[in-house]
Amino acid sequence: MRAPVLAALAEAGRERRAAILVTDLESGVGRVVFETDALVSDPLGEELIARFRSGRSGLIATASERVMLTVRLPPPRLVVIGAVHIAQALAPMAEIAGLDVTVIDPRTAFASAGRFPGARLFAAWPEEVLAKAPLDAFTALAAVTHDPRIDDQPLADALRAGCFYVGALGSRKTHAKRLDRLALLGIEPAQAARIRAPIGLDIGAQSPAEIAVAILAEVVEALRRRGASA
Numbered sequence: 001m002r003a004p005v006l007a008a009l010a011e012a013g014r015e016r017r018a019a020i021l022v023t024d025l026e027s028g029v030g031r032v033v034f035e036t037d038a039l040v041s042d043p044l045g046e047e048l049i050a051r052f053r054s055g056r057s058g059l060i061a062t063a064s065e066r067v068m069l070t071v072r073l074p075p076p077r078l079v080v081i082g083a084v085h086i087a088q089a090l091a092p093m094a095e096i097a098g099l100d101v102t103v104i105d106p107r108t109a110f111a112s113a114g115r116f117p118g119a120r121l122f123a124a125w126p127e128e129v130l131a132k133a134p135l136d137a138f139t140a141l142a143a144v145t146h147d148p149r150i151d152d153q154p155l156a157d158a159l160r161a162g163c164f165y166v167g168a169l170g171s172r173k174t175h176a177k178r179l180d181r182l183a184l185l186g187i188e189p190a191q192a193a194r195i196r197a198p199i200g201l202d203i204g205a206q207s208p209a210e211i212a213v214a215i216l217a218e219v220v221e222a223l224r225r226r227g228a229s230a
Helices: 003-014 045-054 085-096 126-132 148-161 172-184 208-224
Strands: 019-024 030-034 058-061 066-072 077-081 100-104 120-122 139-143 165-168
Touching: 003 019, 003 030, 003 066, 019 045, 045 066, 077 085, 077 148, 085 100, 085 208, 100 126, 126 148, 139 148, 139 208, 148 165, 148 172, 165 208
Parallel strands: 077 100, 077 139, 100 120, 139 165
Antiparallel strands: 019 030, 019 066, 058 066
16 A cells, blocks of 8 residues: 555544545555545545445445445544433443443533443533544534533534534524524524534434434434435
8 A cells, every 4th residue: 555545544544534445456556535525526426425424345346447445434423511311321322323422511410420330421511621622523412401501612612613413402492592692602503503403303202211312313314414415
């Protein structure tokens, strides 16, 4: 493998960027394609887009070549703002689904090891934690404290970072007030429109565990349909 290809793959790993190594099986020549590239103009565009969403590597054959697509996606993360009952159910389920989960809540009565055994848990303000582990395009953020003092800033940060999923607990009336506050933080309406609120797929969930299922399903949907039009 040539040095420029290795360097590009290393860069993708450091920066948590999705990349595909495209190797021509006849010549052995490889090239690296990033998810942020203009894929529609690539001769393998549709196939590359599908592979970025599925995360699956594989061999494909065209009329002129046989190529191996080796997909490298950063491990997806889920940041849960709020160590509440919903988070207690959501954290272990999300880990089973393959997400790297972090739970953050400055309220020590909620953010305790007894309530979240084995979880990556921070009893601190989200801004402090996220300054050391910045949000990115392969991070989902779910704000479930129902407290604007805790939820609003990480929601704004998630939108600016281009997180693949941003969800917030609350009714439509509550969310309307949230949008006003986010506007004061400099969030444009088009950005704020990305927030999934009320959070979770509409499955009629009632209990904290059912709401957690709805949230996780929505997160997985957003991960696997990145870049897809509505």
